[in-house]
Amino acid sequence: MKMILFSAAALALVFGFAGMSQTAGPKHHVAFQLSEAEGAAWDALPVHVNNTMKALAEDGGVQVEVVFWGPGIEMLRKTNSAYAERLKLLSEHGVKLLACRNAMKNRSLASEDLFPFAGEVDSGIAEIVRKQEAGWAYIH
Amino acid sequence: MKMILFSAAALALVFGFAGMSQTAGPKHHVAFQLSEAEGAAWDALPVHVNNTMKALAEDGGVQVEVVFWGPGIEMLRKTNSAYAERLKLLSEHGVKLLACRNAMKNRSLASEDLFPFAGEVDSGIAEIVRKQEAGWAYIH
Amino acid sequence: MKMILFSAAALALVFGFAGMSQTAGPKHHVAFQLSEAEGAAWDALPVHVNNTMKALAEDGGVQVEVVFWGPGIEMLRKTNSAYAERLKLLSEHGVKLLACRNAMKNRSLASEDLFPFAGEVDSGIAEIVRKQEAGWAYIH
Numbered sequence: 001m002k003m004i005l006f007s008a009a010a011l012a013l014v015f016g017f018a019g020m021s022q023t024a025g026p027k028h029h030v031a032f033q034l035s036e037a038e039g040a041a042w043d044a045l046p047v048h049v050n051n052t053m054k055a056l057a058e059d060g061g062v063q064v065e066v067v068f069w070g071p072g073i074e075m076l077r078k079t080n081s082a083y084a085e086r087l088k089l090l091s092e093h094g095v096k097l098l099a100c101r102n103a104m105k106n107r108s109l110a111s112e113d114l115f116p117f118a119g120e121v122d123s124g125i126a127e128i129v130r131k132q133e134a135g136w137a138y139i140h
Numbered sequence: 141m142k143m144i145l146f147s148a149a150a151l152a153l154v155f156g157f158a159g160m161s162q163t164a165g166p167k168h169h170v171a172f173q174l175s176e177a178e179g180a181a182w183d184a185l186p187v188h189v190n191n192t193m194k195a196l197a198e199d200g201g202v203q204v205e206v207v208f209w210g211p212g213i214e215m216l217r218k219t220n221s222a223y224a225e226r227l228k229l230l231s232e233h234g235v236k237l238l239a240c241r242n243a244m245k246n247r248s249l250a251s252e253d254l255f256p257f258a259g260e261v262d263s264g265i266a267e268i269v270r271k272q273e274a275g276w277a278y279i280h
Numbered sequence: 281m282k283m284i285l286f287s288a289a290a291l292a293l294v295f296g297f298a299g300m301s302q303t304a305g306p307k308h309h310v311a312f313q314l315s316e317a318e319g320a321a322w323d324a325l326p327v328h329v330n331n332t333m334k335a336l337a338e339d340g341g342v343q344v345e346v347v348f349w350g351p352g353i354e355m356l357r358k359t360n361s362a363y364a365e366r367l368k369l370l371s372e373h374g375v376k377l378l379a380c381r382n383a384m385k386n387r388s389l390a391s392e393d394l395f396p397f398a399g400e401v402d403s404g405i406a407e408i409v410r411k412q413e414a415g416w417a418y419i420h
Contacts (some may be wrong), residue, residue: 030269033419040323044210048265049345051242055263062269102331121224123335125419127330129342133416137272139265140280140420184350188405191382195403202409255376277312277412279405280420 027060031131033124033140037071045075046086048139049095065131066090068122069100073107076118084115091117100124160234165202171271172266173280177211185215186226188279189235206230209240209264213247218259224255231257240264293321307340311411313420317351317381325355326366328419345411346370348402349380353387356398364395372409378406 030052034045045138049064056062068076075083076099098119104110111120121127132138147202153198174185196202208216209234215223216239229258238259244250251260261267309330310332314325334344355363356379371377378399383388388390391400401407412418 028269028273040210047242050262052265052269055266056269059266070320083195100245102327107413123331125310125332126335128419129308129332129336133308133415135273136280137269138418168400168409168413171406180350191403191407192405196409199406213348275413277409278418279408 002003008022025061026056026063028056028062029131029134029136030062030064030130031136031138032064032065032066033128033138034066034068034072034075035070035124035140041072042075042083046073046083049090052139053093054094063094064090065096065098067098067121067124067127068118069099073099073103073109076114077109078113080113080115087115088117096126098127100127165201166196166203168196168202168274169271169274170202170204171268171276171278172204172206172277173268174206174208174212174215175210175264175280180212180214181212182223186223186230192279193233193235203234204230205236205238207238207240207261207264208258209243213239213249215252217249218253218255220255222250227255228257238264238265238267239268267277269270290321295333303418305341306343308342309334309411309414309416310342310344311408311416311418312344312345312346313408313418314348314352314355315350315420318354321352322355322363326363326370332419333373333375343374344370345376345378347380347401347404347407348398349383353379353383353389356394357389358393358395359365360395367395368397371395378404378407380407 009036032045034041038040039115045066051067053062053064056061074080075087076097078084087097096119097115097117099109101120101122103124104114104120128138172185172189174181176182185206188204193202193204214220215227216237218224227237236255236259237255238261239249239254241260241262243264244254244260254260268278284370312325312329316322325346329346333344343386354360355367355404358364368376376399377395377397377403379389381400381402383404384394384400408418412420
């Protein structure tokens with residue numbers, strides 16, 4: 001499944017360069033917000049991201065990032081073993097997982113407390129704002 | 141009330157063709173996300189869509205679609221008689237009600253299990269992404 | 281802290297006029313939706329708005345408005361003393377706090393029932409729609 005996803009993305013890239021305008025990278029861009037505490041939202045996230053990537057793979061591909069804040073920041077805590085594998089897989093598929101430093105501060109979380117594949121942004125909301133301004137779709 | 145809505149929309153269309161640029165269709169476009177289980181979100185949806193249509197009817201009109209996924213897909217189940225009339229009315233006013241096929245699959249729902257006026261999309265999130273890219277507003 | 285915020289905004293304005301295009305006002309625009317009942321969402325709102333303003337203050341500044349509807353409208357009730365000070369501070373920092381008149385009607389709220397610094401819009405959703413159409417980012 002993952003290989004198919006990659007191949008489709010690669011194909012999309014090739015077609016992108018050959019048949020569309022000379023933009024590098026995927027055609028679609030999506031920023032997900034994950035601000036909920038553990039539960040349905042955590043379970044849904046990897047499913048939603050995967051489904052989105054699959055749906056858009058043959059339509060130019062998609063670049064995805066997920067921004068975590070509020071109680072959602074806990075999902076990135078490296079002791080969160082229940083979700084570690086699923087998040088790591090997303091990261092390996094090119095999905096950026098970004099922790100909001102304001103949320104980290106509120107919960108006294110240091111970079112070392114998060115998964116090594118998690119990135120960080122000063123403000124999760126400002127990150128989403130900038131992405132929307134740059135033409136990214138927003139999903140919450 | 142519904143007649144007033146229709147008249148206003150008709151007027152908006154007339155003024156649209158006469159006084160604005162020659163774009164076909166309404167001036168505004170909104171994609172609503174309905175991903176919640178039964179409860180407040182289901183009750184609010186028809187009210188929110190109606191209010192939005194009323195508010196924008198005299199300002200060029202609005203095209204609305206609602207995309208259902210997650211537990212929200214259950215709202216479109218044809219056995220959902222409590223909401224059937226309200227959803228049918230929305231559909232009759234031109235609102236597209238779109239089921240996410242990923243959510244249908246997760247819950248073993250076939251097309252026949254949904255209201256006959258429900259549409260379908262491969263991925264609800266990809267649908268919202270494409271609409272945002274096309275300039276539609278997003279409301280969740 | 282508040283003085284620093286103001287100074288940064290003033291600086292951003294100066295740099296805005298001097299170094300960027302001749303657009304009046306801040307570079308970023310964000311519309312927040314507050315539609316939840318009392319609880320975590322109410323506590324988070326002032327924090328989120330403040331963090332957003334702080335994060336974007338040195339990047340051209342940000343204009344923020346918050347649109348209240350559904351049970352969220354209750355946050356603007358002038359008897360809501362627990363949040364009065366925090367909301368007033370936001371208002372004094374230039375944040376527009378806008379009540380949806382549909383929600384006011386649903387709950388038999390008159391203008392006099394709301395904080396004197398609250399504004400009003402005919403439809404909260406239509407307001408958010410128009411802001412997104414005007415290039416504002418949307419956060420919910």
